[in-house]
Amino acid sequence: MTHTRLLSLAALMLLPGFAAAQPKPDSANYLLPDESKMTPFKDRVPILFVTMNQPEWKTLNSYWNEGTQETIDPTTGQKITQKVVKIKVPLGLTQAPPVPPENPMTVEKWVLGKRLYYDNILSTDNTVSCASCHSPNRGFSDGKRTSTGINSAIGPINSPTIFNAAYNRFQFWDGRAASLEEQAQGPVGNDKEMFAGKGDPWEEAIARIRANPSYVQAFYRVFGHAPTRDAAAKAIATYERTILLGNSLDDKANALMRQRVIEEESGKFVLKAEDYAKALKAEFAAKSSVLKDLGLDAEKDAGKIDEYAKRILAGRELFFGKARCSNCHTGDTFTDHSFHNLGVGAKDGELPPSEFGRFAALPPGHKDPSMIGAFKTPGTRGLLWTAPYLHSGEEKTLEAVVEFYDRGGNVNPWLSEKMRDTEAEAAYIRARAQGQPVDPNVKTYGPAKRPIIPLKLNLTAQEKADLVLYLKALNGDPLDPIVTDPNKFPAP
Secondary structure, X not given: OOHHHHHHHHHHHOOOOOHHHOOOOOOOOOOOOOHHHOOOXXXXXXXXXXXXXXXXXXXXXXXXXXXXXXXXXXXXXXXXXXEEEEEEOOOOOOOOOOOOOOOOOEHHHHHHHHHHHHOHHHOOOOOOOHHHHOEHHHOOEOOOOOOEOHHHOEOOOOOOOOOOHHHOOOEOOOOOEOOHHHHOOOHHHOOOOOOOOOOOHHHHHHHHHHOOHHHHHHHHHHHOOOOOHHHHHHXXXXXXXXXXXXXOXXXXXXXXHHHHHHHHOOOOOOOOHHHHHHHHHHHHHHOOHHHHHHOOOOOOOHHHHHHHHHHXXXXXXXXXXXXXXXXXXXXXXXXXXXXXXXXXXXXXXXXXXXXXXXXXXXXXXXXXXXXXXXXEOOOOOOHHHOOOEOOOOOEOOHHHHHHHHHOOOOOOOOOOHHHEOHHHHHHHHHHHHOOOOOOOOXXXXXOOOEEEOEOOOOOOHXXXXXXXXXXXXXXXXXXXXXXXXXXXXOOO
Protein backbone atom coordinates (compact mmCIF):
# COMPACT_ATOMS: atom_id res chain seq x y z
CA MET A 1 0.00 0.00 0.00
CA THR A 2 1.43 3.40 -0.97
CA HIS A 3 2.18 6.23 1.48
CA THR A 4 -0.64 8.26 -0.16
CA ARG A 5 -3.13 5.41 0.29
CA LEU A 6 -2.17 5.13 3.97
CA LEU A 7 -2.69 8.85 4.51
CA SER A 8 -6.05 8.71 2.73
CA LEU A 9 -7.18 5.79 4.89
CA ALA A 10 -6.04 7.59 8.05
CA ALA A 11 -7.94 10.70 7.01
CA LEU A 12 -11.04 8.64 6.28
CA MET A 13 -10.92 7.08 9.74
CA LEU A 14 -10.99 10.55 11.27
CA LEU A 15 -14.21 11.51 9.49
CA PRO A 16 -17.28 11.87 11.77
CA GLY A 17 -19.25 8.65 11.91
CA PHE A 18 -16.58 6.41 10.40
CA ALA A 19 -15.85 4.57 13.64
CA ALA A 20 -19.53 4.40 14.50
CA ALA A 21 -20.20 2.54 11.25
CA GLN A 22 -18.07 -0.38 12.37
CA PRO A 23 -19.72 -3.26 14.31
CA LYS A 24 -19.12 -2.97 18.04
CA PRO A 25 -17.17 -5.92 19.48
CA ASP A 26 -19.64 -6.19 22.39
CA SER A 27 -22.77 -6.33 20.21
CA ALA A 28 -25.07 -9.29 19.61
CA ASN A 29 -23.64 -9.58 16.12
CA TYR A 30 -20.12 -10.66 17.00
CA LEU A 31 -17.51 -10.75 19.75
CA LEU A 32 -13.77 -11.33 19.70
CA PRO A 33 -12.59 -14.73 20.96
CA ASP A 34 -10.84 -15.30 24.26
CA GLU A 35 -8.69 -18.39 23.64
CA SER A 36 -8.41 -19.05 27.37
CA LYS A 37 -12.16 -19.69 27.53
CA MET A 38 -12.17 -22.14 24.60
CA THR A 39 -11.64 -25.87 24.65
CA PRO A 40 -7.85 -26.37 24.42
CA PHE A 41 -6.62 -27.18 20.94
CA LYS A 42 -5.45 -30.65 21.95
CA ASP A 43 -8.99 -31.52 23.09
CA ARG A 44 -10.81 -30.19 20.04
CA VAL A 45 -12.12 -32.84 17.65
CA PRO A 46 -11.97 -31.74 13.99
CA ILE A 47 -14.48 -33.08 11.45
CA LEU A 48 -12.93 -34.13 8.15
CA PHE A 49 -14.63 -35.25 4.94
CA VAL A 50 -13.33 -38.33 3.11
CA THR A 51 -14.53 -38.80 -0.49
CA MET A 52 -14.76 -41.84 -2.72
CA ASN A 53 -11.66 -40.61 -4.60
CA GLN A 54 -9.49 -41.14 -1.51
CA PRO A 55 -8.08 -44.63 -0.74
CA GLU A 56 -9.16 -44.32 2.89
CA TRP A 57 -12.84 -44.10 1.86
CA LYS A 58 -13.17 -47.86 1.37
CA THR A 59 -11.80 -48.57 4.83
CA LEU A 60 -14.42 -46.48 6.64
CA ASN A 61 -17.27 -48.62 7.91
CA SER A 62 -19.91 -45.98 8.53
CA TYR A 63 -20.86 -42.38 7.86
CA TRP A 64 -19.50 -41.07 11.20
CA ASN A 65 -16.09 -42.52 12.04
CA GLU A 66 -14.12 -41.65 15.17
CA GLY A 67 -10.34 -41.95 15.09
CA THR A 68 -7.10 -40.07 15.71
CA GLN A 69 -4.58 -38.06 13.77
CA GLU A 70 -1.09 -36.70 14.32
CA THR A 71 -0.90 -32.91 14.24
CA ILE A 72 0.96 -29.90 15.64
CA ASP A 73 -0.54 -27.97 18.54
CA PRO A 74 -0.17 -24.29 17.48
CA THR A 75 -0.21 -23.18 21.13
CA THR A 76 2.84 -25.27 22.08
CA GLY A 77 4.45 -26.18 18.76
CA GLN A 78 4.53 -29.81 19.88
CA LYS A 79 3.37 -32.86 17.96
CA ILE A 80 0.22 -34.36 19.47
CA THR A 81 -2.27 -37.15 18.84
CA GLN A 82 -5.67 -35.58 18.40
CA LYS A 83 -9.10 -37.20 18.19
CA VAL A 84 -10.86 -36.70 14.86
CA VAL A 85 -14.19 -37.58 13.20
CA LYS A 86 -14.07 -38.60 9.56
CA ILE A 87 -17.26 -38.27 7.52
CA LYS A 88 -17.57 -40.88 4.78
CA VAL A 89 -19.04 -38.75 2.00
CA PRO A 90 -21.78 -40.85 0.33
CA LEU A 91 -21.12 -42.63 -2.96
CA GLY A 92 -21.80 -40.37 -5.91
CA LEU A 93 -20.55 -37.18 -4.26
CA THR A 94 -17.02 -37.00 -5.59
CA GLN A 95 -16.01 -33.78 -3.87
CA ALA A 96 -15.96 -32.79 -0.20
CA PRO A 97 -18.33 -29.97 0.74
CA PRO A 98 -16.47 -26.65 0.75
CA VAL A 99 -15.77 -25.36 4.27
CA PRO A 100 -15.06 -21.62 4.79
CA PRO A 101 -11.64 -21.12 6.40
CA GLU A 102 -13.21 -18.84 9.02
CA ASN A 103 -15.55 -21.63 10.13
CA PRO A 104 -13.51 -24.84 10.60
CA MET A 105 -15.59 -27.83 11.62
CA THR A 106 -15.30 -29.45 15.05
CA VAL A 107 -17.55 -31.89 16.87
CA GLU A 108 -18.32 -29.37 19.62
CA LYS A 109 -19.39 -26.79 17.06
CA TRP A 110 -21.44 -29.42 15.20
CA VAL A 111 -23.22 -30.43 18.43
CA LEU A 112 -23.99 -26.80 19.23
CA GLY A 113 -25.30 -26.24 15.69
CA LYS A 114 -27.48 -29.33 15.85
CA ARG A 115 -28.95 -28.22 19.19
CA LEU A 116 -29.80 -24.79 17.77
CA TYR A 117 -31.23 -26.32 14.57
CA TYR A 118 -33.86 -28.31 16.51
CA ASP A 119 -34.53 -25.73 19.25
CA ASN A 120 -37.59 -23.44 19.14
CA ILE A 121 -35.68 -20.82 21.12
CA LEU A 122 -34.97 -18.84 17.95
CA SER A 123 -38.68 -18.15 17.27
CA THR A 124 -40.77 -15.44 18.89
CA ASP A 125 -43.51 -17.73 20.17
CA ASN A 126 -41.23 -20.74 20.80
CA THR A 127 -43.08 -22.85 18.24
CA VAL A 128 -40.73 -22.85 15.24
CA SER A 129 -37.21 -24.16 14.75
CA CYS A 130 -35.06 -24.65 11.65
CA ALA A 131 -36.33 -28.24 11.65
CA SER A 132 -39.97 -27.08 11.48
CA CYS A 133 -39.51 -26.30 7.79
CA HIS A 134 -36.53 -28.58 7.19
CA SER A 135 -37.38 -31.79 9.04
CA PRO A 136 -35.36 -35.00 8.66
CA ASN A 137 -38.67 -36.86 8.67
CA ARG A 138 -39.73 -35.03 5.50
CA GLY A 139 -36.53 -35.02 3.49
CA PHE A 140 -35.24 -31.95 5.35
CA SER A 141 -38.19 -30.05 3.91
CA ASP A 142 -41.71 -29.88 5.40
CA GLY A 143 -43.97 -31.70 2.94
CA LYS A 144 -46.20 -28.64 2.51
CA ARG A 145 -46.87 -26.55 -0.56
CA THR A 146 -45.62 -23.48 1.31
CA SER A 147 -44.26 -23.32 4.83
CA THR A 148 -45.92 -22.23 8.07
CA GLY A 149 -44.06 -19.86 10.35
CA ILE A 150 -44.72 -18.16 13.68
CA ASN A 151 -48.28 -17.28 14.63
CA SER A 152 -49.39 -19.81 11.97
CA ALA A 153 -48.34 -17.40 9.20
CA ILE A 154 -48.35 -19.03 5.77
CA GLY A 155 -45.23 -18.31 3.74
CA PRO A 156 -45.17 -17.60 -0.01
CA ILE A 157 -42.77 -20.34 -1.14
CA ASN A 158 -42.00 -24.04 -0.91
CA SER A 159 -39.39 -25.02 1.66
CA PRO A 160 -36.25 -26.27 -0.17
CA THR A 161 -34.47 -29.33 1.15
CA ILE A 162 -31.16 -29.12 3.05
CA PHE A 163 -29.93 -32.29 1.28
CA ASN A 164 -26.50 -31.44 -0.16
CA ALA A 165 -27.07 -27.70 0.43
CA ALA A 166 -23.41 -27.62 1.45
CA TYR A 167 -22.55 -27.77 -2.25
CA ASN A 168 -24.93 -24.99 -3.32
CA ARG A 169 -23.34 -21.94 -4.86
CA PHE A 170 -26.40 -19.97 -3.76
CA GLN A 171 -28.96 -20.51 -0.99
CA PHE A 172 -32.73 -19.85 -1.05
CA TRP A 173 -34.79 -20.20 -4.22
CA ASP A 174 -33.80 -16.70 -5.33
CA GLY A 175 -30.12 -17.11 -4.39
CA ARG A 176 -30.03 -14.17 -2.01
CA ALA A 177 -27.56 -15.92 0.32
CA ALA A 178 -24.10 -16.99 -0.79
CA SER A 179 -23.36 -19.50 1.98
CA LEU A 180 -24.95 -21.74 4.57
CA GLU A 181 -23.76 -19.28 7.21
CA GLU A 182 -25.60 -16.45 5.50
CA GLN A 183 -28.70 -18.57 4.89
CA ALA A 184 -28.90 -19.58 8.55
CA GLN A 185 -29.47 -15.95 9.50
CA GLY A 186 -32.39 -15.37 7.15
CA PRO A 187 -35.35 -17.07 8.89
CA VAL A 188 -34.72 -15.46 12.28
CA GLY A 189 -34.78 -12.07 10.58
CA ASN A 190 -38.10 -12.83 8.87
CA ASP A 191 -41.19 -11.70 10.77
CA LYS A 192 -43.30 -14.46 9.19
CA GLU A 193 -40.87 -17.32 9.58
CA MET A 194 -39.32 -17.20 13.05
CA PHE A 195 -39.03 -13.83 14.76
CA ALA A 196 -41.28 -10.78 14.98
CA GLY A 197 -39.91 -8.82 17.91
CA LYS A 198 -40.19 -5.12 18.68
CA GLY A 199 -36.57 -4.36 17.90
CA ASP A 200 -33.80 -6.10 15.98
CA PRO A 201 -34.87 -9.78 15.82
CA TRP A 202 -31.35 -11.16 16.16
CA GLU A 203 -30.58 -8.99 19.18
CA GLU A 204 -33.69 -10.35 20.89
CA ALA A 205 -32.90 -13.92 19.83
CA ILE A 206 -29.33 -13.69 21.10
CA ALA A 207 -30.55 -12.22 24.40
CA ARG A 208 -32.68 -15.35 24.80
CA ILE A 209 -29.76 -17.66 24.13
CA ARG A 210 -27.56 -15.72 26.54
CA ALA A 211 -30.19 -16.32 29.23
CA ASN A 212 -29.60 -20.07 28.85
CA PRO A 213 -26.53 -21.12 30.91
CA SER A 214 -26.04 -24.32 28.93
CA TYR A 215 -25.84 -22.43 25.66
CA VAL A 216 -23.56 -19.77 27.12
CA GLN A 217 -21.12 -22.44 28.29
CA ALA A 218 -21.20 -24.15 24.88
CA PHE A 219 -20.55 -20.91 22.98
CA TYR A 220 -17.59 -20.07 25.23
CA ARG A 221 -16.07 -23.52 24.70
CA VAL A 222 -16.48 -23.38 20.92
CA PHE A 223 -15.99 -19.67 20.16
CA GLY A 224 -14.38 -18.18 23.26
CA HIS A 225 -17.17 -15.70 23.88
CA ALA A 226 -20.86 -15.35 24.74
CA PRO A 227 -23.52 -16.27 22.13
CA THR A 228 -23.62 -14.02 19.05
CA ARG A 229 -25.37 -13.96 15.71
CA ASP A 230 -22.11 -14.68 13.89
CA ALA A 231 -21.34 -17.71 16.04
CA ALA A 232 -24.89 -19.09 15.95
CA ALA A 233 -24.89 -18.93 12.14
CA LYS A 234 -21.51 -20.68 11.99
CA ALA A 235 -22.67 -23.46 14.32
CA ILE A 236 -25.92 -24.12 12.45
CA ALA A 237 -24.07 -24.14 9.13
CA THR A 238 -21.58 -26.67 10.51
CA TYR A 239 -24.40 -29.10 11.25
CA GLU A 240 -26.13 -28.47 7.92
CA ARG A 241 -22.86 -29.12 6.08
CA THR A 242 -23.10 -32.80 7.09
CA ILE A 243 -26.61 -33.39 5.67
CA LEU A 244 -25.29 -35.29 2.67
CA LEU A 245 -27.34 -37.55 0.42
CA GLY A 246 -25.96 -40.02 -2.11
CA ASN A 247 -25.45 -43.77 -2.44
CA SER A 248 -28.42 -44.11 -4.80
CA LEU A 249 -29.11 -47.09 -7.03
CA ASP A 250 -27.76 -45.02 -9.91
CA ASP A 251 -24.53 -44.36 -7.98
CA LYS A 252 -24.16 -48.07 -7.19
CA ALA A 253 -24.73 -49.02 -10.83
CA ASN A 254 -22.12 -46.46 -11.88
CA ALA A 255 -19.62 -47.97 -9.43
CA LEU A 256 -20.32 -51.45 -10.79
CA MET A 257 -19.92 -50.16 -14.32
CA ARG A 258 -16.49 -48.71 -13.54
CA GLN A 259 -15.42 -52.00 -11.95
CA ARG A 260 -16.71 -53.95 -14.97
CA VAL A 261 -14.91 -51.71 -17.49
CA ILE A 262 -11.63 -51.96 -15.58
CA GLU A 263 -11.90 -55.76 -15.52
CA GLU A 264 -12.80 -55.86 -19.22
CA GLU A 265 -10.03 -53.39 -20.04
CA SER A 266 -12.38 -51.98 -22.68
CA GLY A 267 -12.03 -48.33 -21.69
CA LYS A 268 -15.71 -47.79 -22.53
CA PHE A 269 -17.20 -46.24 -19.39
CA VAL A 270 -20.83 -46.52 -20.46
CA LEU A 271 -23.66 -47.78 -18.28
CA LYS A 272 -25.49 -50.90 -19.39
CA ALA A 273 -28.69 -52.55 -18.23
CA GLU A 274 -26.57 -55.32 -16.72
CA ASP A 275 -25.01 -52.78 -14.33
CA TYR A 276 -28.42 -51.74 -13.04
CA ALA A 277 -29.48 -55.41 -12.86
CA LYS A 278 -26.47 -56.30 -10.72
CA ALA A 279 -27.14 -53.33 -8.43
CA LEU A 280 -30.82 -54.29 -8.17
CA LYS A 281 -29.97 -57.89 -7.25
CA ALA A 282 -27.95 -56.62 -4.30
CA GLU A 283 -30.90 -54.47 -3.19
CA PHE A 284 -33.24 -57.46 -3.38
CA ALA A 285 -30.80 -59.53 -1.34
CA ALA A 286 -30.63 -56.80 1.30
CA LYS A 287 -34.39 -56.05 1.08
CA SER A 288 -33.39 -52.40 1.10
CA SER A 289 -35.48 -49.23 0.92
CA VAL A 290 -34.55 -48.89 -2.76
CA LEU A 291 -37.17 -51.50 -3.59
CA LYS A 292 -39.89 -49.41 -1.98
CA ASP A 293 -38.61 -46.37 -3.88
CA LEU A 294 -39.09 -48.23 -7.15
CA GLY A 295 -42.42 -49.76 -6.19
CA LEU A 296 -41.03 -53.29 -5.95
CA ASP A 297 -41.68 -56.06 -3.42
CA ALA A 298 -38.69 -58.03 -2.12
CA GLU A 299 -40.64 -61.31 -2.11
CA LYS A 300 -42.76 -61.01 -5.23
CA ASP A 301 -40.80 -59.00 -7.77
CA ALA A 302 -37.38 -60.66 -8.04
CA GLY A 303 -38.34 -61.78 -11.53
CA LYS A 304 -38.64 -58.15 -12.66
CA ILE A 305 -34.98 -57.25 -12.15
CA ASP A 306 -33.98 -57.33 -15.81
CA GLU A 307 -37.14 -55.49 -16.89
CA TYR A 308 -36.61 -52.70 -14.38
CA ALA A 309 -32.90 -52.48 -15.15
CA LYS A 310 -33.71 -51.83 -18.81
CA ARG A 311 -36.36 -49.28 -17.90
CA ILE A 312 -34.06 -47.36 -15.53
CA LEU A 313 -31.38 -47.26 -18.22
CA ALA A 314 -33.98 -46.00 -20.70
CA GLY A 315 -35.01 -43.33 -18.22
CA ARG A 316 -31.39 -42.30 -17.75
CA GLU A 317 -30.91 -41.96 -21.50
CA LEU A 318 -34.02 -39.76 -21.64
CA PHE A 319 -32.72 -37.64 -18.72
CA PHE A 320 -29.47 -36.95 -20.57
CA GLY A 321 -31.08 -36.88 -24.00
CA LYS A 322 -34.56 -36.31 -25.37
CA ALA A 323 -36.05 -35.03 -22.09
CA ARG A 324 -33.23 -32.44 -21.78
CA CYS A 325 -33.16 -32.66 -17.97
CA SER A 326 -29.35 -32.51 -17.86
CA ASN A 327 -29.39 -29.09 -19.53
CA CYS A 328 -29.86 -27.78 -15.97
CA HIS A 329 -29.65 -30.83 -13.68
CA THR A 330 -25.99 -31.74 -13.93
CA GLY A 331 -23.02 -32.76 -11.79
CA ASP A 332 -22.89 -34.77 -8.55
CA THR A 333 -25.87 -32.98 -7.05
CA PHE A 334 -27.73 -32.60 -10.36
CA THR A 335 -27.85 -28.80 -10.48
CA ASP A 336 -26.13 -26.17 -12.56
CA HIS A 337 -26.33 -23.77 -9.58
CA SER A 338 -28.03 -21.28 -11.87
CA PHE A 339 -31.48 -19.70 -12.22
CA HIS A 340 -34.12 -20.32 -14.87
CA ASN A 341 -37.61 -19.09 -15.65
CA LEU A 342 -39.90 -22.09 -16.17
CA GLY A 343 -43.05 -20.01 -16.08
CA VAL A 344 -44.03 -21.18 -12.61
CA GLY A 345 -46.61 -18.71 -11.32
CA ALA A 346 -47.41 -17.27 -14.76
CA LYS A 347 -51.08 -16.43 -15.31
CA ASP A 348 -52.45 -15.81 -18.78
CA GLY A 349 -48.90 -15.54 -20.06
CA GLU A 350 -47.84 -12.89 -17.55
CA LEU A 351 -45.76 -13.02 -14.36
CA PRO A 352 -46.84 -11.06 -11.27
CA PRO A 353 -44.05 -9.17 -9.41
CA SER A 354 -44.31 -11.72 -6.58
CA GLU A 355 -42.84 -14.28 -9.00
CA PHE A 356 -39.85 -12.19 -10.13
CA GLY A 357 -37.46 -14.52 -8.29
CA ARG A 358 -33.74 -13.95 -8.86
CA PHE A 359 -34.35 -10.54 -10.44
CA ALA A 360 -35.98 -9.26 -7.24
CA ALA A 361 -33.05 -10.51 -5.15
CA LEU A 362 -30.41 -8.73 -7.24
CA PRO A 363 -29.28 -5.37 -5.80
CA PRO A 364 -29.74 -2.07 -7.68
CA GLY A 365 -27.00 -1.69 -10.22
CA HIS A 366 -27.08 -5.41 -10.98
CA LYS A 367 -30.67 -5.97 -12.09
CA ASP A 368 -30.66 -8.43 -15.00
CA PRO A 369 -33.96 -8.64 -16.94
CA SER A 370 -33.06 -12.18 -18.06
CA MET A 371 -33.44 -13.19 -14.39
CA ILE A 372 -37.10 -12.09 -14.15
CA GLY A 373 -39.08 -15.10 -12.92
CA ALA A 374 -35.92 -17.18 -12.64
CA PHE A 375 -35.49 -19.50 -9.66
CA LYS A 376 -32.62 -21.76 -8.59
CA THR A 377 -32.25 -25.19 -10.15
CA PRO A 378 -32.86 -27.75 -7.36
CA GLY A 379 -30.95 -31.02 -7.20
CA THR A 380 -32.72 -34.25 -8.10
CA ARG A 381 -31.49 -36.45 -5.25
CA GLY A 382 -34.01 -37.44 -2.57
CA LEU A 383 -37.02 -36.43 -4.65
CA LEU A 384 -39.27 -39.09 -3.13
CA TRP A 385 -38.80 -37.46 0.28
CA THR A 386 -39.12 -33.82 -0.77
CA ALA A 387 -42.54 -33.49 -2.44
CA PRO A 388 -44.32 -31.26 -3.38
CA TYR A 389 -42.19 -29.83 -6.16
CA LEU A 390 -41.12 -26.56 -7.82
CA HIS A 391 -40.58 -23.38 -5.83
CA SER A 392 -44.35 -22.94 -5.64
CA GLY A 393 -44.94 -26.48 -4.38
CA GLU A 394 -47.78 -26.75 -6.89
CA GLU A 395 -46.84 -30.12 -8.37
CA LYS A 396 -47.57 -33.00 -5.98
CA THR A 397 -45.95 -35.89 -7.87
CA LEU A 398 -42.95 -36.61 -10.06
CA GLU A 399 -45.37 -37.60 -12.79
CA ALA A 400 -46.91 -34.11 -12.65
CA VAL A 401 -43.45 -32.52 -12.83
CA VAL A 402 -42.61 -34.55 -15.94
CA GLU A 403 -45.91 -33.43 -17.52
CA PHE A 404 -45.04 -29.81 -16.70
CA TYR A 405 -41.70 -30.08 -18.52
CA ASP A 406 -43.23 -32.11 -21.35
CA ARG A 407 -45.45 -29.17 -22.29
CA GLY A 408 -42.52 -26.77 -22.04
CA GLY A 409 -43.45 -25.06 -18.79
CA ASN A 410 -45.69 -21.98 -18.83
CA VAL A 411 -45.32 -19.31 -21.47
CA ASN A 412 -44.38 -15.81 -20.29
CA PRO A 413 -42.20 -12.95 -21.63
CA TRP A 414 -39.10 -14.13 -19.77
CA LEU A 415 -39.29 -17.91 -20.29
CA SER A 416 -35.79 -19.40 -20.19
CA GLU A 417 -34.24 -20.05 -23.57
CA LYS A 418 -33.62 -23.61 -22.39
CA MET A 419 -37.41 -24.05 -22.17
CA ARG A 420 -38.18 -22.51 -25.58
CA ASP A 421 -38.44 -23.78 -29.14
CA THR A 422 -36.05 -21.22 -30.58
CA GLU A 423 -36.23 -22.74 -34.06
CA ALA A 424 -40.01 -22.35 -34.12
CA GLU A 425 -39.64 -18.78 -32.87
CA ALA A 426 -37.19 -17.96 -35.67
CA ALA A 427 -39.52 -19.53 -38.24
CA TYR A 428 -42.41 -17.45 -36.86
CA ILE A 429 -40.37 -14.24 -37.20
CA ARG A 430 -39.35 -15.09 -40.78
CA ALA A 431 -42.90 -15.94 -41.79
CA ARG A 432 -44.25 -12.73 -40.27
CA ALA A 433 -41.57 -10.63 -42.01
CA GLN A 434 -42.49 -12.23 -45.34
CA GLY A 435 -46.18 -11.59 -44.82
CA GLN A 436 -46.98 -15.29 -44.50
CA PRO A 437 -49.64 -16.68 -42.09
CA VAL A 438 -48.47 -17.31 -38.52
CA ASP A 439 -49.94 -19.35 -35.69
CA PRO A 440 -52.47 -17.10 -33.92
CA ASN A 441 -52.01 -19.06 -30.69
CA VAL A 442 -48.37 -18.01 -30.30
CA LYS A 443 -47.90 -15.46 -27.51
CA THR A 444 -45.93 -12.34 -28.50
CA TYR A 445 -44.51 -9.67 -26.21
CA GLY A 446 -43.20 -6.11 -26.25
CA PRO A 447 -43.18 -3.48 -28.99
CA ALA A 448 -41.34 -5.88 -31.30
CA LYS A 449 -44.00 -8.54 -30.62
CA ARG A 450 -41.32 -11.12 -29.80
CA PRO A 451 -42.75 -14.66 -30.00
CA ILE A 452 -42.27 -17.00 -27.04
CA ILE A 453 -42.90 -20.66 -27.91
CA PRO A 454 -42.39 -23.31 -25.18
CA LEU A 455 -40.50 -26.40 -26.35
CA LYS A 456 -42.70 -29.47 -26.10
CA LEU A 457 -40.76 -32.67 -25.44
CA ASN A 458 -43.45 -34.97 -26.90
CA LEU A 459 -42.55 -37.84 -24.60
CA THR A 460 -44.61 -41.00 -24.93
CA ALA A 461 -46.46 -42.45 -21.94
CA GLN A 462 -43.79 -45.15 -21.62
CA GLU A 463 -40.97 -42.61 -21.83
CA LYS A 464 -42.57 -40.54 -19.08
CA ALA A 465 -42.89 -43.62 -16.87
CA ASP A 466 -39.26 -44.63 -17.49
CA LEU A 467 -38.03 -41.11 -16.77
CA VAL A 468 -39.89 -41.08 -13.45
CA LEU A 469 -38.39 -44.48 -12.64
CA TYR A 470 -34.89 -43.11 -13.22
CA LEU A 471 -35.63 -40.13 -10.95
CA LYS A 472 -36.67 -42.62 -8.26
CA ALA A 473 -33.39 -44.47 -8.78
CA LEU A 474 -31.60 -41.23 -7.77
CA ASN A 475 -33.31 -41.12 -4.37
CA GLY A 476 -30.47 -42.46 -2.23
CA ASP A 477 -30.05 -44.31 1.05
CA PRO A 478 -31.52 -42.90 4.27
CA LEU A 479 -29.09 -40.72 6.21
CA ASP A 480 -27.25 -41.88 9.31
CA PRO A 481 -29.22 -41.39 12.57
CA ILE A 482 -26.37 -39.29 13.96
CA VAL A 483 -27.58 -36.65 11.48
CA THR A 484 -31.32 -37.27 11.39
CA ASP A 485 -32.17 -38.08 15.02
CA PRO A 486 -32.60 -34.80 16.95
CA ASN A 487 -31.75 -36.59 20.21
CA LYS A 488 -28.68 -38.50 19.02
CA PHE A 489 -25.29 -36.96 19.71
CA PRO A 490 -21.74 -38.32 19.74
CA ALA A 491 -20.31 -39.24 23.12
CA PRO A 492 -18.61 -36.30 24.89
